[in-house]
Amino acid sequence: MIELKNVSKTFVSKKSTVTALDDVSIHVQKGEIYGVIGYSGAGKSTLIRCVNMLEKPSGGEIIVNGVTMTGLSSNKLREARQNIGMIFQGFNLLKTATVYDNIAIPLKLTGIPKAEIDERVNKYLAVVGLEAKADSYPSQLSGGQKQRVAIARALSHEPDVLLSDEATSALDPETTESILSLLLKINKEFGITILLITHEMHVVQKICDRVAVMENGKVIEEGKVIDIFSQAKTDTTKKFINSLFPEDIPSEVINSLKEQGPIIRLSFVGQSTGKPALAEVSKKFNVYTNILSGNIVQLKNEPYGRMVIHLEGANEETEAAVRYLEEVGVQVERVNL
Known part of the structure; x- marks a missing residue:
């Protein structure tokens, strides 16, 4: 469903050259929830932005649902992105628009008829449990509710793939649990493939089928979550797992x-x-x-x-x-x- 083949990304400035991705290859299978975890600066944010070409890779190949994203023209890329939903840490909602319009406006821009827009907005507000908030504004919502609106907006395009960019890192623990449960529900009911990045092992533990661990722009370990937990090989992976199993013995x-x-x-x-x-x-x-x-x-x-x-x-x-x-x-x- 999502395949990265030997992907690299280098940022060049007048003072320095930074390699954010270094020969990264991963394969996310259809219908699974795949996590990418790493500390700050590991390259995970760059990786997920390369999947939908918000960042153009310096090298390698990216294939999403059979479409080679790295070889598309601007028009074809815009078309392909409609099949890739994305939710962000900062919600990215229009402050002056209602919840309904935050979902409806992007649909209008793609030329979807008004009746279908109304149907989709109501459908996906129901999925995220916010039917009663359609006429509210973002300032009237909690952080968890804002993220639910962002999820409904992403789902309204009815994508096959959903990208999650640290979607729970700005939320309190109880709200994080509810958002993770919602992502599990979406994955199960709609069969949407989810690729998420996080720096929290708790997120991987709760909902992921497989996980890749990144460090310094490289994937240093990858596999089923249960295998990574029980057979971790690298010090970085062990540190993440140890965060769930404190061993502070005097x-x-x-x-x-x-x-x-x-x-x-x-x-x-x-x-x-x-x-x-x-x-x-x-x-x-x-x-x-x-x-x-x-x-x-x-x-x-x-x-x-x-x-x-x-x-x-x-x-x-x-x-x-x-x-x-x-x-x-x-x-x-x-x-x-």
Whole structure:
């Protein structure tokens, strides 16, 4: 549905040359929610703006729904963009226009008949739950309501692809949850492919099927969300994941325990999160388990849990306990906190 092939983007000024994208290749499949995460300056905003050619790549190829965007004339590009909706962090609403007109005006500019415009505006205001706000102005809306209007505006063009540029980063946690639920609903009910960029791992955790991690203009890791959580390879990816699993264990505690047995990090994926593995360890082996930290989060399709524990006991017993945990599907990593 969306394919970037060896895309690069360089910004040149009198004083410097900045490479925002460096040979980036990703493939977003039809109907999925694909996230791109990275810290500030990673290149993710440039990437998403290149998809609909708001930024023209310096090299490479961009294909959206079978159309090679990088080879289009200005007229053809305007036509192709009608199939790509976009929502922004700053909402981009007309302050002097009502909610209805913020959605209707872009439709008028594309030549859609008035009766159809009215039908679409009402339909997508209902989808985002703002039927009663049609005659309100942006100044009368909350941040979450403004973003819902922006989403309705993007949907009103009935695109196959929706781009989300940090759509929740300006919102409070409760409103963020509601917007993420709305994006999930849109993806499920309309089958719209969603490409989003974010610097919040919570967003990826809640709604994404796959994710790419960016750093210094490059994709450094990419895959299914559950695989990235359970098998992260790079330090940057691990930092993002660790933001959901704090391990601020006092050094005094670590020093007092490490001589009495190993400290290990356990990762529970899917059904293994519901198994009483630690209870079984204490029954089967002559060891004591001490939980130092832990949490379970719900990914889009399955739960993922992680905890750090200390196993106290003789070496042969703790090693046998570790082997047992691995045998029942728990991922085990020895850590030096």
